[in-house]
Amino acid sequence: MSTFRDDGAAALDWVASYLEGVRERPVLSQVEPGEIRAALPASPPDGPEPFSAVLRDLDDVLMPGITHWQGPRFFAYFATTASEPGVLAEIxxxxxxxxxxxxxxxPALQELEEVTLDWLAQLLGLPSGLHGHIEDTASTSTLVALAVARAASPGRRVVVCSEHAHSSVDKAAKLLELDLRKVPGDEQFRLRPDLLDLDGACAVVATIGTTSSTSVDPVPAIADRCEAEGVWLHVDAAYAGAAAVCPELRDRFAGWGRADSIVVNPHKWLGVPMDCSTLWTSRADAFRDAFSLVPEYLRVTEEVASLSEHTQVLGRRFRALKLWAVLRCYGRSGLQERIREHLRLAALFEEWVRADDAWEVVAPRPFSVVCFRLRGSDEDNEALLERVNATGEVFISHTTLAGRYVLRLAVGSFRTTEDDVRLAWDVLRREAEALRA
Ligand SMILES: Cc1ncc(COP(=O)(O)O)c(C=O)c1O
Incomplete structure (x- = not known):
């Protein structure tokens, strides 16, 4: 009979070997839809099986269906890292x-969450005194913030954001039965404040680091308007917020400290395993007014507001422990080092694209994502992306900007090296040549 310690050692060993060898695996899973399901039994086991059977089937059945987000050549969407301290903290x-x-x-969960959110606010240069808590994802953080904004402004039923805001804003507005007013972006994909119409608005969502191009909305101008018209300002810095750990990048974050609520996802670019979304507010009372509901069976004698009074869900995981582990094991300097390296690698890639006439860079690059395309048709670029991803050597994703199909290379994995970025460029050029042959 194996023991918990034996199985635990085997599981940890499995993860260690996986991380050591992840760069050798095809980044994007190459299975067909339904293939994994077909390889799994249709019914649960009748009796107990050993944990080793789970590990065996993880290797034999599930691994072909894994897309390797932990791999160093994952450049799609926003590349992430579950860092080693974060993985251990999950256990x-x-x-x-x-x-x-x-x-x-x-008590440890709540007080560590309060302290780590305060630490992270300090690391990111946010104002002191904000109330912070952790949600699962930025989608939830934004939904919660907009629910509070709605409750704080009865009768106002409009949310305003840029045409480049994340789809989670659309979803939140839909769920909250708010109308969404989208403001056009300028030629650099930033919300145009001159077109901001706040009539009937309960909230504006400004984005620092939009999903497609990582553009930065003009937060100071938006904050001026929100303050003048009493409208809640929510800043979505889900991806880019991590970069504020570097003081030299803080110009991109001008005005975010004036927001009523701010979301940053440490599970995107700060080495914390999925999921960990941090939500701060300068309006903690408004959160409590919107969400505090304590039934008799949860009434207590101590005078402490629980974090569940600030959000929709009652139970919360001990996510603060993994955030704490990452903040301690990397420290300010370790996190700065990684963000700076990612910006360096993205700048390098951008330079290579610019230097080759067959390609073009199609958006400014405030952070670590390069938006580019092969000079040619949208269809050429789409076909190229399919070819590149089918190699399994790298994984890159796309978007549309100004009506054109655009490729994105997102540097964000702590495991990515200059060689990995160079390989991505080699694969792109090789496959572009093959496409044109
Ligand atoms: C700017 C922005 N906001 C929100 C989200 C949603 O993040 P989550 O997956 O944590 O809900 C994303 C996801 O990429 C994003 O880029």
Whole structure:
């Protein structure tokens, strides 16, 4: 009979070997839809199986269906990293299985969450005194913030954002039965404040680091208007917020400290394993007004507001533990080093694209994402992307900007080296030549 310690050692060994060898695997899973399901039994086991059977089937059945987000040549969407301290912390989190419904059900969970959110706010240069808590994703953070904004402005039923805002804003507006007013972007994909119409608005969502091009909305001008007209300002810095750890990049974050709420995803660019989305507010009372509802069975005698009074969900995971582990094991300098390296690598790639007449860069690059395309038709670029991703050597994604099909190379993995970025460029050029042959 194997023991928990044996199985645990085997599982940790599995993860260590996986991370050591991940660069050798095809980045984008090459299976067909339904292939993994077909390889799995249709019914659950009748009796207990050993944990080793789970590990065996992970290798034999599931691994072909894994797209390697942990791989160094994952350049699609926003590349992420579950760093080693974060992975280890996940084991501790599961082992402790804290269910943070009330302060008393885990004082350490709540107080560590408060402290780590305060630490991270300091690291990012945010104003002191913000109230912070952790949500699962930026989609939830934005939904929660907009629910508060709606409650804070009865009768106002419009959310305003740029045409380049993330689809989570559209979804939140739909769920909250708010009308969405989209403001056109300028030629650099930034919200045009001269076109901002706040009539009937309860909130504006400004984005620092839009999903397609990482453009930065003019937050100071938007904040001026929001303050003048009493409209809630939510800043979505889900991807880019991590970059504020570098003081030399703070110009991109001008005005974000004036927001009523701000979301940053440490699970995107700060080495914390999925999921961890941090949400700060200068209007903690408005959050409590919108969400505090304490039934008799949760009433307590201590005078401490639980984090569940600031959001929609009751129970919370001990996510703060993994954020804490990452902040401690990298420190300010370790995180700065990685963000700076990613910007260096993105700049290098951008330089190579610019230097080759067959290609063009199609958007400014405030952070670590390069938007580019092969000079040619949208169809050529789409076919190129398919070919590149089918190689399994790299994984790159696309978007449209100004009506054109655009390729994006997102540097964001702590494991990516200059050689990996060079390989991406080699694969792109090789496949472009093959396409044209
Ligand atoms: C700017 C922006 N906001 C929000 C989101 C949604 O993030 P999540 O997957 O955490 O909901 C994304 C995802 O990429 C994003 O780029």
């Amino acid at each position: 501790l989190i599961a082992g402790l299985n804290q269910v943070g419904i009330l302060w008393r059900t885990s």
